Structures are given as C-alpha cells and as structure tokens.
Amino acid sequence: MKVASRSHQRGNIVLVLICVLTIFLCLFPMLHIAARSLSSSTALIRNEVTFWPKGWNLNAYRLVLRDSRYTISLVWTAFITVIGTCLSLVMTTLCAYPLVFDKLKGRKLINTFIIFTMYFNAGTIPMYLLLKDLGMLNKPLVLIIPYCLSVFNMIIMRSFFYTIPESLRESAEIDGAGPVTVLVRIYLPLSMPVIATLALFYAVGRWNGFSDALLFMNDRRYYPIQLLLYNIINAISSIETATQEGFSPPGLDETLKAATIMFATVPILVVYPFLQKYFITGVTLGAIKE
Template structure:
C-alpha cells in the first residue's frame, strides 16, 4: 500500500512534534545533571546550560558523605519496597474474589470502593485515626494508610475477569484450592497488570513526602523527599558531612542541590525500564471489562 505525500508529511510532522516535546520534557533533567557536575564559579556566573562547565564530582562526594541523606535514601527504599509488596498482595487478594460472580455481596464492596475514590475523610480525621491506632511517628504510618486503592482493585479485578475459566476448572480438578489457583495459575498470567500496579505504587511511595511531614517527628524516619524539601528550603545549609566542612568557594549550593536531586531519581529510573513493557498492556487489558 502506497503512502501519499500528504500522509508522509503528516507522519513526519508527528515525529518532529513528539521529538520536540520529548526534548522539552528531558531538558530540566539534563540541566540538573549539568549543574551537579559543574564548578562553583560556572554556576554562580550563569554559564551552565545543557553541558557541565568545569566538570567536578565534588558535589556528589559531599552528598554521599551526608549521613542524613543516606539514611533518608534507605527509608525511602524500604518504604517503597515494603509498600509495593504489601499493596500488590492485598490488592490481588481483594480483587480475585470480587471477580467471581458467585461471591455474594461483592456489589456492596464494589460500591464502597468507588465511594472511597470519590470521597475522602480529610486531613484531620486521618490524623486522629492514625493517632488512635498508635501509628504516629512510626515507619508504618507511611505504609498502612495507602495499602489499598480502589482504582487499583478495579483494574486488577477487570483483568482477572478476562482469565479463562477453563484454566481454573482444570486446576480445581487437579486438587488446587482457591489460593493455589490464584498464586499458581492466575497470578503468573496477570504479570502485566501486576507490574502496572507495582509501578503506580512505587512512584507514589517514592515521591510521597506530605504524610511524613504530618505524621512523623523523628528525623531518623524521614524519607528522601522530605530531605530534599528541607534541603531546598534551607538553601543546602543542612548538608552535614561529618568532619568535612563545605567550602563555599569550591562548591555552589545549587550544585549540591542538583546532585541530591539527581541522585534521588536514580532508583526509580532503574526500576522503570523493567516494568515499562508491561505498563501499556496492563492498563489496556485491565480496563477493557468492568
């Protein structure tokens, strides 16, 4: 089939427009990376654009010597790992029975899920609830309140409804129970939607900071995003490198901020490529059937 000249021009325009938009989206990240590698005088004189000027790794050296930064990074990694694992497990356990038409009362539960998506309790009731449960100033206050999301349960439930019933019947004939069918048959077939939900939760946990600001006073439990927030608000003066003092004549505050910001993006950038191939498929299949 021959493509007309107008169609070729249209396709070329689309590629050019999408390339331009992609470059505009990635430009801030390139600029941050360039600032993190640039020298003090190049930054304060405004010479840094998309490429480093007077390249140096001193900013990264200072950031990685900051014990508070490393502790916050560890808290965020642990929060993301534990939060994603528990959220995926509970979402699957809730979505699987809701996908079965013979389960009584599932319409009521679905109504409650949709209701929770439309109406929230508010900041003060959430604070009082977490306080009454004894979760304030603990690691679990950042994990437990966000374990179940109604939107995610609906997506996974829709995906489970598309799994052929013959597979479950065969497994049941072979002696599998409900949990065996779920984790041996359904779960492996549902990796696209599972990876999609895991990516959603990972991004939410990694970027979250407001719940930690509200519910946590212990500085040892502050996640990385709170550290970055404080770093920017305090103009990089909070960086503590132990016995090594910051030399303001050699390292610009903007370089330290940029190094901390860029380093905070690395873990999620490493995880994303492994889950991205499942992302589109999981969203499409999980939303076909309600």
C-alpha cells in the same frame, strides 16, 4: 495510491516530530538539573548552564556522599518502597480477586463502597486523629501501612482479571482446585503485565511520597529521602541555616540543590528498565486488538 502513500509518510513524519518534541520536553528538566549538579558555582551564577555542564566539579556529590543522612535516608526509603510495594500488591490482589466471582454475595454493594472511597474521604485531620488513636504516629509503620491500597489500581487489576477466560477457572475447580489455588496457579502467572505495571505505580508513589512523613513523622531518623531533600533545599536557601547544617562552602548552594535532587531521583529511574517489557504490555491492556 501515491497520494495516499505520500499522505501516510507525512503523517508518520508529523508523529515522529511530536514524539521527539515530547521526549525533549520530558528529558530537558532532568538534563538541566544534571548539568547544574556538575557545573561550577561561577557558571551557575552567570546562568551559563543549560544542558551541558560548565566548569566540571563534583564537590556537591562529594558533600552528599559524605553526609550519612543521605545514605541512611536513601536505604530507608528503598526499604519502605520495597516493603510498601509488596504489601500494596498483596492488598490489591486480595481485594480485586474476590470481586471477579459472580456468585460472591453482595458483590455489587462491595464494589459501590470501594469506589465510593475513591471519590470521597474524611480528610487529613481525621486521618491524623485515627493514626494517633492507633498509636502509629512517629512509628516506621506509619510510612508503610496507610495508603497501602489504591482503589484505582485495584480497578485496573480487577479489569485484567475479567479478561482471563472463566473456562480456565472452571476447569481448575472441576479438578478440585480451591479459590486460593486458582489465584496462585492461574491468575497470578497470567497477570504479570498488570502486576509489573502496578508495582511500578506503587513504587514510584512510595519513593516520591513525602507528605505522609511530613504530617505523621517527627523522628528525623525515619525521614524518607524526599522529605530530607525538601528540608535540605529549604535549609541551604538560607546562608545561616546552611552553615548550621554543615553546608558552609560558599557559592555551592545551587549546585548542592541540583546534586541532592539527582541523588534522590536516579535510583527510582533504574527500576524502570527491568519492568519495561511488562509495563508496556500493562499500559495497553485496554487497547483494541485486531
């Protein structure tokens, strides 16, 4: 028993060390960028910054906050993230829920077609031509409607719906409840863990997305924060372009890059604590329970 106990303790120590190392590897890039954004240009040029700022200065953040492009783009990105996430959750639910019913005609064929799109798609050029024919290019809706449904997330929600006892649905149907009532009154209240998990997945994807705006949006007024960040970082890499963009203070380029990255990253991180309870439950849906 003592040998087993010692072996168990050693195993726990190894697991703790692995967790600590993993946390460090995840936090190090963020701490490093945060330290660079708060450090002086001299310290950055000398490579003296690791994860603690040296020569504290907030000039980069002052420039970011004074530039209306950042704040407008941040608000716009938050808007399309909220609207896009809500739309994605509605579409995912409406797609997953009917596939739970065994009596749905052609259910297996529909499942096959949906999963087929998960592995094969037409590509970027056909997508561009389709959106062009629909008149959606350079319109705000092009950042919201396309890619509003993820087949992978739909499968996760459908799998969760399968775990809800059929007896609940049957008892509701006996009492006269229709499919919509069963969905709203039974399935959705019991599905908060998976809904919160998928909401986080969709929100992070929307917030970090810039390829769709890069391909389908030329109007700078509707640039999301990630595309603006991409353009700004490319711009301030060149002294001439940086001067044209209004970033003329000498030696501020590296600090400004770090500040813009933090400005674009921190808001989405704030969302996680509010969904943490449901998220932890949601990601363990497939776990074996004793």
